[in-house]
Amino acid sequence: MSWSTINYQCGIATRIFTAFLPTNVGRHFYKCSKPNGYKCDYWKWVDDPLHPRVANLIHNLKNENDNLPLEKKTLETR
Numbered sequence: 001m002s003w004s005t006i007n008y009q010c011g012i013a014t015r016i017f018t019a020f021l022p023t024n025v026g027r028h029f030y031k032c033s034k035p036n037g038y039k040c041d042y043w044k045w046v047d048d049p050l051h052p053r054v055a056n057l058i059h060n061l062k063n064e065n066d067n068l069p070l071e072k073k074t075l076e077t078r
């Protein structure tokens with residue numbers, strides 16, 4: 001699927017979001033960009049599914065990365 005594909009459901013362009021679910025980390029998806037309460041249920045993956053091993057690896061790397069500032073703080077205050 002092409003990045004330039006923009007889908008319309010309720011008349012406005014959908015936005016591309018990035019998923020950070022353990023099973024679909026880093027995967028891009030389209031979602032209705034209207035505010036809550038006005039959204040339609042439009043929702044679609046942009047990327048092909050990741051291999052579970054790759055998804056898990058990215059998830060772990062992201063977790064490690066997210067913990068770095070905390071780790072740095074801990075080391076600095078020691």
Ligand SMILES: [Zn+2]
Binds near residue numbers: 009011032033040042
């Ligand atoms: Zn919509």
